[in-house]
Amino acid sequence: MTDSASRNLDFDNVERPTPAELTAQLVDLLxxxxxxxxxxxxxxxxxxxxxxxxxxxxxxxxxxxxxxxxxxxxxxxxxxxxxxxxxxxxxxxxxxxxxxxxxxxxxxxxxxxxxxxxxxxxxxxxxxPEDGLAHENMPFPHVADPETLKSDYQLRREIFADKLDLMSEGQRRFMVRPRPIEMRPTDGLHWMSTTPRTPKSQTWFKTVGKLPDDPALHRAVIAYASDYTLLGTAAIAHGLSWMRGELVGASLDHAIWFHAPARADEWLLYDTDSPWSGNGRGYNRGRIFTEGGTLVASVAQEGMMRKRRSKAN
CATH class of the missing domain: 3.10.129.10 (Hotdog Thioesterase)
Known part of the structure; x- marks a missing residue:
């Protein structure tokens, strides 16, 4: 894509594949x-x-x-x-x-x-798979139903439609690109906030189209989506954002425990928090629930998180 073409990227003229096409691309990728x-x-x-x-x-x-x-x-x-x-x-x-x-x-x-x-x-x-002693001690968070929330794409469009010319090519592509996984945050775009607050976040997600009936593929899609929003949870405590260029970071490790089967083309709630950050690192946890409240996976990740230093004049 040429620079002039990327400069013309906006929410209206970007090519938008159908939900089925986007989902097929994700299946092919995985x-x-x-x-x-x-x-x-x-x-x-x-x-x-x-x-x-x-x-x-x-x-x-x-x-x-x-x-x-x-x-x-x-x-x-x-x-x-x-x-x-x-x-x-x-x-x-x-x-x-x-x-x-x-x-x-x-x-x-x-x-x-x-x-x-x-x-x-x-x-x-x-x-x-086998039967065994079973219990769950993780209450389902009290959050809004996904159907009552705006998607991440809708929120980006409302906030940034008239600001794309001020962004780099990478930022514009991030904003306007259609994605195979729809995300509906319960607390808006937390990476837009400049006010430090308790580092917690909840986001509903699912593929935009129906997936094949392959449990291994659904686990892979959940693993894929588990890297969304997680590292940014630690930044909420500091009122800083990667998107505003205030942080330098990268994922260091990632762990997932699959507790129960789940479909990734039905709404799943990703409940994340960050108990600690320090020494240039941020630690984050995630819990993934079905819409009915069943805990289907737990996630943990630590990432490098450093405040970007201003360039000397």
Whole structure:
């Protein structure tokens, strides 16, 4: 895209695929190709620019691990470490190590690389489903129903429609780009606030179209979406924002525990908080609920979070 073309980007003239097309693009993005024994390749994001979204690498790594496990066992947790920022455009290769195969549990390691350079290490654990002692001690948050809320896209359009000319190309693309996952924050665009407050946030999300009936794919989509909004929760406590250029940051690690099956094309609530930040890092937690109140996943992430220093005149 030329600079003049990017300057003309706005909410009205950007090409808007149908919900079905956007969802198909996401399914294609998260469907890894087997290229050899325990070697897989992930496709790049269509029209991607800049650094690869961390949720994409996590989800593709999980899909590669799931493809190597066979039938009978399902992923119940993953732990990932971001090593380097990936670059949009080149494909990402995933190499699987089969560390353990037991009767009830199995373990896989996935190394994501671009041009032979590792960018992420992921370990996933799998279990044969079974009955067991069960309890939930995580009350469902009291939040507005998703159908009563405006989408993230609608809020961005209302606030930034007449401010796009003041933004960089990357910021404009972020604002106007249609996305396969619809997000409806319960507290508006918290990254617009300059007032420090308790670092908590709630956002409803689901794919804009229907997904195939593949539980492994739904887990991958949830893993993909779990990287949205999470790192920014720690910034709420300081009234600072990455979008305003006030912070420098990057995800360092990411963990997910899958508690129960869930459909990613039905509304899920992402309830996040940040108990701590310091030493140039921010720690964040997330809980994902169905609209009926079932806790289906827990998430934790730590990221680098530094206040951007002003350039000397």
């Amino acid at each position: 469907t890894v190709e087997k290229i050899d024994n325990d070697r897989f390749r992930g496709r790049p994001q269509v029209d991607g620019i800049g650094r690869v979204f961390g949720g994409q690498v996590i989800a593709q790594g999980l899909q590669a691990a799931q493809a190597s496990i066979g039938d009978g066992k399902v992923a119940h947790s993953l732990h990932a470490y971001f090593l380097r920022g990936g670059e949009e455009g080149p494909p990402i290769d995933y190499t699987i190590a089969r560390d353990f195969d037991g009767r009830s549990f199995a373990n896989r390691r996935a190394v994501a690389s671009q041009d032979g350079t590792p960018i992420l290490n992921l370990t996933a654990s799998f279990q044969t």
